[in-house]
Amino acid sequence: MNRKKMNKIENTTPRSMVVANQPHATVSEQFRILRTNITYSGVDHPIRSVLFTSAIAGAGKSTIAANMAVAYAQAGVKTLLVDGDLRRPTTHYTFEVPNRKGLSKAIIDHVPPEDMVTKTEFDKLDLMTSGPIPPNPSELLASKSMEALMNALAINYEMVIIDSPPLLSVTDSQLLCKQADGVVLITDVENNDRNELLEAKDLLDKAGANIIGVVLNNREERRGPNEAYYYAEPVTES
Numbered sequence: 001m002n003r004k005k006m007n008k009i010e011n012t013t014p015r016s017m018v019v020a021n022q023p024h025a026t027v028s029e030q031f032r033i034l035r036t037n038i039t040y041s042g043v044d045h046p047i048r049s050v051l052f053t054s055a056i057a058g059a060g061k062s063t064i065a066a067n068m069a070v071a072y073a074q075a076g077v078k079t080l081l082v083d084g085d086l087r088r089p090t091t092h093y094t095f096e097v098p099n100r101k102g103l104s105k106a107i108i109d110h111v112p113p114e115d116m117v118t119k120t121e122f123d124k125l126d127l128m129t130s131g132p133i134p135p136n137p138s139e140l141l142a143s144k145s146m147e148a149l150m151n152a153l154a155i156n157y158e159m160v161i162i163d164s165p166p167l168l169s170v171t172d173s174q175l176l177c178k179q180a181d182g183v184v185l186i187t188d189v190e191n192n193d194r195n196e197l198l199e200a201k202d203l204l205d206k207a208g209a210n211i212i213g214v215v216l217n218n219r220e221e222r223r224g225p226n227e228a229y230y231y232a233e234p235v236t237e238s
């Protein structure tokens, strides 16, 4: 996928599910490598929830979070993908499911979390879409009800993947990282600003996040003189 050639894409466009549709593609292998790296980054304290975030908008968080959720499910891991972006959610578009229930409703209505979860075509993968967009996302994400919800979900799932808004725009990801065992920072190599990345890291450090790695998204891979395509390269570190 060459992003340069892509036309302006609406937020409602499903994000590409390459892991499901092209399991043998190089990029799908990159997602499986990232899955392995995440597993090995938590030997003493197993990583059972991961937040995907970025410094600025459009780095590829939702695309990577959705593909990683499928990659875990394909490995037989009971997985939940939570759309923690209560401002510009996309998960329900990607999986083409309704968004009447989901995270915002689960937090506000205190209903059993399983009632707010949507099944997918993948056996081991469930979704918690964003739910209706609330007027006060940060307040919801910082609430005791959110903490209780995440604790309940941790009992039902072996892996919880959380999508989120960009760090430098709103405080939501700093709040969400407290609910995750590990945080992966995603950056678009074509729109990569060192200072913004450092600022993002600083915000995560201040929030006490366990940063387990960085993904360089949209990196061009040259396989031969005439062959080039784009993929996400995991650069995890422990």
Ligand SMILES: Nc1ncnc2c1ncn2[C@@H]1O[C@H](COP(=O)(O)OP(=O)(O)OP(=O)(O)O)[C@@H](O)[C@H]1O
Pocket: 001, 002, 003, 009, 013, 014, 015, 016, 054, 056, 057, 058, 059, 060, 061, 062, 063, 064, 085, 088, 090, 164, 165, 166, 217, 218, 219, 230, 231, 232
């Ligand atoms: N490696 C890639 N190659 C080609 N297109 C990509 C790649 N990664 C993401 N995209 C596309 O770029 C756009 C932005 O990606 P995505 O929505 O996943 O980013 P995001 O970080 O979640 O954005 P936001 O901050 O708005 O939530 C989407 O149209 C997505 O399909």
Ligand SMILES: [Mg+2]
Pocket: 061, 062, 063, 085, 088, 090, 163, 164
């Ligand atoms: Mg997104």
